[in-house]
Amino acid sequence: MSLDARIRASRGRFTLDVEIACDAGSVLAVLGPNGAGKTTLLRCLGGNLAIDAGHVRLDGEVLDDPATGTFVAPEHRRVGTVPQDHLLFPHLSALENVAFGPRARGVARRDARERARARLAAVGLEDRAGDRPARLSGGQSQRVALARALATDPALLLLDEPLAALDATTRATTRRDLRRHLGDFPGPTVLVTHDPIDALVLADVIAVVEDGLVTQSGPAAEVARRPRTPYVADLVGTNLLRGEAHGTEVAVGAATVRLAETADGPVHLTIAPSAVTLHPDPPQGSARNRWPATVVDVEMVGERARVELTGELPLTAEVTPAAVADLGLAPGLAVWASVKATEVAAYP
Amino acid sequence: MSRGRRRPPVAALAAAAVAVAFFALPLVGLLQRADWRALPDDLTRPAALDAMRLSLVASLAATAATVVFGTPLAWVLARVPIPGRGLVRGLVLLPMVLPPVVGGVALLSAFSLGSPLGGWLHDTFGLQLTYRPAGVVVAETFVAMPFYVITVEAGLRSLDPRFEEVAAGLGAGPVTTFRRVTLPMIAPSVAAGAVLAWARALGEFGATITFAGNIVGRTQTLPLAVYQRLESDRDAAVALSLLLLGVSFAVLAGLRDRWLVRR
Numbered sequence: 001m002s003l004d005a006r007i008r009a010s011r012g013r014f015t016l017d018v019e020i021a022c023d024a025g026s027v028l029a030v031l032g033p034n035g036a037g038k039t040t041l042l043r044c045l046g047g048n049l050a051i052d053a054g055h056v057r058l059d060g061e062v063l064d065d066p067a068t069g070t071f072v073a074p075e076h077r078r079v080g081t082v083p084q085d086h087l088l089f090p091h092l093s094a095l096e097n098v099a100f101g102p103r104a105r106g107v108a109r110r111d112a113r114e115r116a117r118a119r120l121a122a123v124g125l126e127d128r129a130g131d132r133p134a135r136l137s138g139g140q141s142q143r144v145a146l147a148r149a150l151a152t153d154p155a156l157l158l159l160d161e162p163l164a165a166l167d168a169t170t171r172a173t174t175r176r177d178l179r180r181h182l183g184d185f186p187g188p189t190v191l192v193t194h195d196p197i198d199a200l201v202l203a204d205v206i207a208v209v210e211d212g213l214v215t216q217s218g219p220a221a222e223v224a225r226r227p228r229t230p231y232v233a234d235l236v237g238t239n240l241l242r243g244e245a246h247g248t249e250v251a252v253g254a255a256t257v258r259l260a261e262t263a264d265g266p267v268h269l270t271i272a273p274s275a276v277t278l279h280p281d282p283p284q285g286s287a288r289n290r291w292p293a294t295v296v297d298v299e300m301v302g303e304r305a306r307v308e309l310t311g312e313l314p315l316t317a318e319v320t321p322a323a324v325a326d327l328g329l330a331p332g333l334a335v336w337a338s339v340k341a342t343e344v345a346a347y348p
Numbered sequence: 349m350s351r352g353r354r355r356p357p358v359a360a361l362a363a364a365a366v367a368v369a370f371f372a373l374p375l376v377g378l379l380q381r382a383d384w385r386a387l388p389d390d391l392t393r394p395a396a397l398d399a400m401r402l403s404l405v406a407s408l409a410a411t412a413a414t415v416v417f418g419t420p421l422a423w424v425l426a427r428v429p430i431p432g433r434g435l436v437r438g439l440v441l442l443p444m445v446l447p448p449v450v451g452g453v454a455l456l457s458a459f460s461l462g463s464p465l466g467g468w469l470h471d472t473f474g475l476q477l478t479y480r481p482a483g484v485v486v487a488e489t490f491v492a493m494p495f496y497v498i499t500v501e502a503g504l505r506s507l508d509p510r511f512e513e514v515a516a517g518l519g520a521g522p523v524t525t526f527r528r529v530t531l532p533m534i535a536p537s538v539a540a541g542a543v544l545a546w547a548r549a550l551g552e553f554g555a556t557i558t559f560a561g562n563i564v565g566r567t568q569t570l571p572l573a574v575y576q577r578l579e580s581d582r583d584a585a586v587a588l589s590l591l592l593l594g595v596s597f598a599v600l601a602g603l604r605d606r607w608l609v610r611r
Contacts, residue, residue, distance in 0.1 A: 048513045074516040081517045087510055091532045100528070101518035152519055 080154030452558025503537025
């Protein structure tokens, strides 16, 4: 069982043009900012939107292919969807919501209810079977939506921002439960989210979608460790630079960044904000990179201060509140930024 | 009145009071004019009972026709991007603003025995609409259906179409989706639209008298009976008016959550 899709779909002036693949038992997270085309992608996979070009294949069966005129209607696809905001039918009880799919697919009422009861039990909600969705909490409604999607025994599971509607505390526990349920699901799962934590915790593979295109994809850990776009770097909270490497020196614009190891050709560089130190005067020491910079903004994040710098290199530094006071950091102040060569990661 | 809130202008209050009186006085006049003791007799005369029976049957038949044809129409208007949709909607809603008597004349032109369509219906099916109870149903449906369509279409438009997509994704075809998801979710709009259409059909006068005539025991509905008695037997006319007034109050009471309670 696997999903393989090459999708081109236009909606007005927006065009989605992506290629994705996901193996059985594996979770693909499509990560991207709002308006990147993530929901459009799910609508194409579910059959709510026909693609303009390309193909959607599930277990080798062609679901959509404009070239051959093939289009399988959503009700005939074996695709289970957990939509954004869950969208439980408000006039049906939790049990009837979960039984809806089997009933619609011709299972007798009694059997459908039995199956629904088992699914609700699997998500720990058998005692809420008779409740209308309005009486369920956000986390419970998310679990009912998952049970409803799984009750049709889908070959492909789609989740659209499954945790977005939840508050911070419910999110953590629901995310953990979801991870377990996704682990039990035998088919491929495509999960759409704008939250990097969701993607890193739940997915095996991440595809970053920006403005309708896949800008980076790979194993989740790889994407987090080696961001290739400013968006991903921002999500994982690191500095991303691009330059031309010659030995241990990389030209980034007018600046030079020294590496601990050698590299050649175009490279991406990442520098953790906590590795950037700030000084009033040029720091000494040959293994250090140092650049003059100007403070743009200082912002408290938790116990640390994030200092945005401009100059030869745009960098974000993370320092202690004490350092902010000692150096008198304020917008407009000229400082020196330094980073040890061993703290700079370079990759092609 | 709580402190600090601005006092409404006296002129506005006075004008509002005049408007309220304008609505209340005719009602008071009707209630005061009624001969309450003779009411049971007035309401149980054969001609009155005939009119009631016809009004009830015809208005319910018109409501049934309205629901059967109006529901798919509202769905098409709300969900299917047909070309010229605005034009179609205008055509459907025209009877709401058209003088009913003009509607009656239009129906006559289309369905009288002398017209091509009316003649064909008569020759082929032996069906005559003019001056027949069936004509009453047609006239009432013509003026009542727009109220239903506009209400149900509004209900459909306020329903998130993603619910229908979810149903389809769970394996429900269009018919199952409509029956098990769409219809239950817009049930309040369907009920309100049907009650509204029924009340409109029950009170229909102009199109009915023009198209179906005013034949006692055959096409004379309650409003037509009121109109005819007004000359000959004013007490009977008032009695029938009170009956219709009572029905109207019941309709308002039934729809009060929708219209009377504004927050």
